[in-house]
Amino acid sequence: MTKQLSWKVGGQQGEGIESTGEIFSTALNRLGYYLYGYRHFSSRIKGGHTNNKIRVSTTEVRAVSDDLDILVAFDQETIDLNFHELRDGGVVIADAKFNPTIPESDTVTLYSVPFTEIATELGTSLMKNMVAVGASSAVLHMDISAFQEVVQEIFGRKGQQVVDKNVEAMKKGAEYIAEQLGEGLETMHLEPADGKKRMFMIGNDAIALGALAGGARFMPAYPITPASEIMEYLIKKLPEFGGTVIQTEDEIAACTMAIGANYAGVRSLTASAGPGLSLMMESIGLAGITEQPVVIVDTQRGGPSTGLPTKQEQSDLMAMIYGTHGEIPKIVMAPSTVEEAFYDTIEAFNLAEEYQCPVILLTDLQLSLGKQTVEPLDYHKVDIRRGKLQVNPDLPELENKAYYKRYEVTADGVSPRVIPGTKNGIHHVTGVEHDETGKPSEGAQNRNDQMDKRLRKIENIQFPTPVYKNAKHDEADLLLVGFNSTRGVIDEAMARLEKDGLKVNHAHIRLLHPFPTNELLPLVKAAKKVVVVENNATGQLANIMKMNVGHAEKMTNVLKYDGNPFLPHEVYSRSKELF
Numbered sequence: 267m268t269k270q271l272s273w274k275v276g277g278q279q280g281e282g283i284e285s286t287g288e289i290f291s292t293a294l295n296r297l298g299y300y301l302y303g304y305r306h307f308s309s310r311i312k313g314g315h316t317n318n319k320i321r322v323s324t325t326e327v328r329a330v331s332d333d334l335d336i337l338v339a340f341d342q343e344t345i346d347l348n349f350h351e352l353r354d355g356g357v358v359i360a361d362a363k364f365n366p367t368i369p370e371s372d373t374v375t376l377y378s379v380p381f382t383e384i385a386t387e388l389g390t391s392l393m394k395n396m397v398a399v400g401a402s403s404a405v406l407h408m409d410i411s412a413f414q415e416v417v418q419e420i421f422g423r424k425g426q427q428v429v430d431k432n433v434e435a436m437k438k439g440a441e442y443i444a445e446q447l448g449e450g451l452e453t454m455h456l457e458p459a460d461g462k463k464r465m466f467m468i469g470n471d472a473i474a475l476g477a478l479a480g481g482a483r484f485m486p487a488y489p490i491t492p493a494s495e496i497m498e499y500l501i502k503k504l505p506e507f508g509g510t511v512i513q514t515e516d517e518i519a520a521c522t523m524a525i526g527a528n529y530a531g532v533r534s535l536t537a538s539a540g541p542g543l544s545l546m547m548e549s550i551g552l553a554g555i556t557e558q559p560v561v562i563v564d565t566q567r568g569g570p571s572t573g574l575p576t577k578q579e580q581s582d583l584m585a586m587i588y589g590t591h592g593e594i595p596k597i598v599m600a601p602s603t604v605e606e607a608f609y610d611t612i613e614a615f616n617l618a619e620e621y622q623c624p625v626i627l628l629t630d631l632q633l634s635l636g637k638q639t640v641e642p643l644d645y646h647k648v649d650i651r652r653g654k655l656q657v658n659p660d661l662p663e664l665e666n667k668a669y670y671k672r673y674e675v676t677a678d679g680v681s682p683r684v685i686p687g688t689k690n691g692i693h694h695v696t697g698v699e700h701d702e703t704g705k706p707s708e709g710a711q712n713r714n715d716q717m718d719k720r721l722r723k724i725e726n727i728q729f730p731t732p733v734y735k736n737a738k739h740d741e742a743d744l745l746l747v748g749f750n751s752t753r754g755v756i757d758e759a760m761a762r763l764e765k766d767g768l769k770v771n772h773a774h775i776r777l778l779h780p781f782p783t784n785e786l787l788p789l790v791k792a793a794k795k796v797v798v799v800e801n802n803a804t805g806q807l808a809n810i811m812k813m814n815v816g817h818a819e820k821m822t823n824v825l826k827y828d829g830n831p832f833l834p835h836e837v838y839s840r841s842k843e844l845f
Contacts, residue, residue: 267455269324272331273402276317276348277340279308282395286338287318289399289420293413294322295466295639298459302327302754303637304831309491309576315343324457328603328638328754332835335454336405338398340381342366349374355453359401359443361394377401377446384438393435400439404447407455410440465640469607469633472640473563474499476611477535479648482561483509484534486523488516488542491575492631493565496537517542521549521562528559529695531655531685533615537563540582541571547589550624552697554594557673557681557720559618559625561611566630566750568829577829578631580750581802583810586626587779593717595623595679595724598779602734602753604640606776607633612648613730620653621723622680628778630801632751632831655683661690669693669703675715679723724780732782736760737771737789744768744841745793747786749775749807752799752832759837768845775807781814796820797841803827 275286284305291301302321308314321331334351337344339360345368352358354373360366361381368376379401381394396417403410414433421429474496477485483504487497501511514520520536527534538546543564553560566582568574586598597617601607611627618625661684664670672693674681681702684691694704699716701707736757737745744763746756753774760770773789775782790796790811798808798821805823812818824840826832 267457268453269457270322270327271335271454271456272319272321272333273336273338274317274319274334274348274351275338275340275398276315276344279310279314279316280312281340282392283316283318283340285420286395286398287320289396289413289416290402291320291637292416292466294459295464296415297412298461298464299323299456300326300464300639301466301637302329302639304330304632305635306830307576309574315347317344317348322456324459326639329758329834330755330831332833336402338402339366340394340398357405357451357454359398359405377443379439379442381439384442385435388431388435388438393432396432396435397439400436401443403436404440404443405451405454410436463642465642466637467604467640468495468635468637469601469604469629470495470565470635471499472604472607473537473611473627473629473634474503475643476608477561477615478503478507479608479645480533480612480615481650482533482535482615483507484524484527484532485509485511485536486514486520486527486534487511487536488514488520488538490539490542492567492634493537493539493542493563495635496563517545518549521546521560522552524562525549525553525556525558525560528618529556529686531657533619535561535563535615537565539565539567539575540569540585543582543585543589547591550596551590551592551594553624554590554596554720555592555697555699556695557622557683559615559622561614561618561625561627563627563629565634566628574829576631578751578831579801579827579829580630581804581806581827582628583749583778583802583806586628587810593721595621595720596779597621597623597625597724597727598628598777599625599729600628600749600776600778601633602750602774602776604633604638605643608643609647610776616649616651617727617729619655620651620680621727622653622683623724628750630750636751653683654680655685656688656691657685659684659688659691661688664690664692669705671702672704673700673702673716673719675702675719679719679721679725681719727777727780729777729782732775732777733785734774734776735772735789737773739769739771740792742769742771742793743795743845744770745789745796746770746772746799746837746841747775747796747807747811748799749778752801755832755834755837756799758834759841762834762838763841766842778810781810783814786811787815790815790817790820793820795822795844797822797824797844799824799832799837801826801832
């Protein structure tokens with residue numbers, strides 16, 4: 267028996283690869299296993315190689331595995347592209363239709379199963395993915411009943427006959443493999459899971475759910491990979507809570523509509539990827555100077571331009587911090603797990619209203635689209651804070667037709683705020699520099715006063731966990747640093763390095779701007795060497811660290827920008843080279 271293994275299904279996009287992985291992983295999740303999945307897919311609707319790699323474990327996992335135990339192949343290309351990942355003792359389960367072959371190997375076994383033929387005999391070749399799920403269950407020594415409930419949910423609306431046919435296809439696939447296996451492959455027999463119920467979701471769904479729980483009731487957005495699932499989730503759910511989603515003509519309209527809704531007192535967000543954020547930059551500046559709260563999600567992908575729209579990268583960091591013209595207060599957050607994506611989205615709305623500024627929730631494709639096990643969310647932790655917004659206020663009457671001081675210069679930099687139309691709350695709102703009432707003003711002293719006021723509001727920002735720390739050493743040989751989805755691979759690499767006798771700490775940056783210098787600096791000082799792990803070509807996080815904490819002589823970059831996420835052994839081996 268084994269406590270952990272990795273399974274991958276691959277084929278041409280559009281032939282059921284995603285649904286195969288969904289059925290397989292959902293069933294295992296319901297049995298109580300921990301899962302971490304990552305989809306490799308092409309930037310076209312149909313055709314092109316795609317695969318779904320799922321790590322299954324009896325204990326928590328937060329990273330893609332280095333190797334592979336089972337490869338389910340719907341075409342020869344899947345074998346050619348993914349065979350190198352298979353460990354000694356690994357298995358290929360392939361559709362007999364394409365006469366599969368594997369490189370000569372004494373350690374990997376090929377099982378040729380007539381997926382298409384069995385499915386066709388049962389009524390349609392489309393059920394070949396169900397035959398593959400059944401074959402996989404047999405290799406894992408799992409009863410087919412574990413998958414039947416999932417099949418019922420997915421196909422139930424099409425009628426019981428369709429459900430029965432798909433279950434029969436799974437059984438046929440399991441029986442075919444079982445006859446070939448005999449009593450073999452005991453190493454693929456998974457130890458029983460704990461049976462506990464946990465969620466299994468992608469980061470985008472967690473963000474959308476967090477927006478809903480955090481009080482958002484309006485989302486204008488333009489579809490773009492890999493952010494669209496946020497919009498798609500809220501299209502279904504927001505109307506149930508009196509909210510709505512509007513698909514705008516472009517990202518410029520999306521951002522300005524979100525700003526307008528927040529101005530009117532409705533919590534609103536928009537979500538996009540790098541190209542969309544580029545279009546929003548002028549609008550983000552508008553939110554900054556008018557001091558309107560707005561939450562914007564940036565799901566990073568491969569760039570520049572269209573770049574690698576369906577691949578992993580972390581290259582928007584500098585743009586999110588410094589992309590706007592002029593200088594405005596801005597908060598940039600970076601969750602590193604699906605749970606954090608949920609809670610951080612709620613916090614993003616709170617911070618946006620408390621500090622009256624744009625808040626960017628920065629994720630990456632691996633976090634946004636990778637599916638992972640999530641412990642039940644605690645809705646008692648949901649706390650709605652609206653800052654200085656005066657809802658239904660009894661404002662004093664203004665004398666001599668004066669205006670409300672919406673942009674009053676205050677000690678903490680945050681001015682009073684009212685919903686437009688509030689009695690005695692009349693004021694100007696404009697994108698040009700203005701005085702305390704919002705009237706345009708180009709006076710030098712006024713300019714200094716308003717700029718200083720806006721910028722000082724985030725000097726003492728209160729953020730629950732600006733840096734995630736896995737740091738048990740007062741003095742360390744090595745400090746590993748990252749942000750977003752690299753947290754899991756860094757923790758695994760850290761464990762391997764510790765086994766080699768090194769003292770290793772891990773810091774994961776969750777508040778990127780304003781930068782948490784005071785939180786990170788002691789860890790940097792306490793380390794002999796610092797390795798910054800990031801999916802970009804120029805070491806953007808490392809450069810920001812050098813600007814804010816110094817100690818550049820200690821820092822080394824571990825970079826990857828080929829469109830693929832880091833694997834644990836890559837971080838481990840490149841860190842080990844330093845010693």
